[in-house]
Amino acid sequence: MPGDSPLRFVALGDSQTEGLGDGDDTVGLRGWADRLAEQLALHNSGVRYANLAVRGRLARQVREEQLAAALALRPDLATVVAGVNDLLRPRFDADEVAGELEAMFAALTAQGARVATLTFPDMARITPLARPVSSRISALNHRIRQAAHRHGVALAETARHPVVTDPRLWSPDRLHASPLGHERIAAAVAHALDLPGSDDSWTRPVAGPRPATPTGWRTAADELRWVGTFLGPWLGRRLRGQSSGDGRTAKRPDLRPVHTVPARGGAEWNGAGDAPSSS
Known part of the structure; x- marks a missing residue:
């Protein structure tokens, strides 16, 4: 992938x-895919990058709404x-969700794309x-590994390393990565792809x-606070048939150039019309 020939990343x-978890809707979201770009x-001066992801989407919706555009x-x-939103629904079928992911692996690799994915950490190690x-x-995760193997998809095994349960890698909602977590995910995918400079x-x-793990009443208090602040509103949306992604579209639906420039604290976006750290 390194070199001067154009590289299209979706x-x-x-x-x-x-x-x-990496920025917000006022200053803009960065995220691991932006960091990977x-x-x-x-290492490639001709990178063009599109991000079709939309919050709240189930694996089926990702396939239905994003695959054709990606192709x-x-x-x-x-x-x-994709798949975490499916995991949290009352009805969950691992074969069905993995089938949606595999359909995307198959379509993209058949067209000649190099594809990467990852496994998910056990959320119980983050919140009881x-x-x-x-x-x-x-x-x-077992089915993702099988599907990735069948289609030659690069697999970042984020599920298998203790560091992924470090609370510093997670935002307060415990569902999304923190900036440091997004940095680690980008590094994991880069390593799976064997990109220059990755390890x-x-x-x-x-x-x-x-950070010390709370015990006793502090644990109970933290869990109750988390339920009231994050889990409760999430369940409320589910009961009303709503999603955090309702009315939203992809933040970067078209392929645009990616440039990195020296900046305090790391690289920032300097693409055509893009604000720093957003896209």
Whole structure:
């Protein structure tokens, strides 16, 4: 992938790929896919990048709403990450969700794209109330591995490394990565793709002491606060048949150039018409 020939990168998915947790809707979202595009641009002056992801989308919706658009852009590289929203629904079928992902793997690789995806960490290791979905995550990850192998898809095994449960990698809602988490996801996918400059350093512990885990009444208080602030509103939307992505469209639906420029704290966007750190 390195070089001066044009490289078309298209990201498909839901809120994680859109970038929730890395910026916000006022200053703009960055996210791991944006960060990966920036890394690609360091080694290829002709990178053009589109991000079709929309928050709240189920795997089926990602396929129905984003795959045709992605194929029309004829990507050299595509990332497909979806399924977490399915995991959290009352009805979940691992075969059905994995089938949607595999259909996207098949279509993109058949057109000649290099495709990458990832496995999901056990959310119960991040929040105890997520224990009921642990078996679902394990089942989906198993099927993602199988589908990725069948289609030659690069797989970032984020599920298998203890660092992914470090609370510093997660935003307060415990569902989306923090800026540091998005940085680690980008590094994991870059490593799976064997990009220049990538290595397994993303699997190593975060520097500095890990935040202490609350115990006793503090744990209960934290869980109740999380339910009231994040889980409750999420369940309310589900009961009303609503989604956080209602009325939203892709933040970067067209292929646009990606440039990195020196900036305090890292690279920032400097694309045509783009504000720094947003797209």
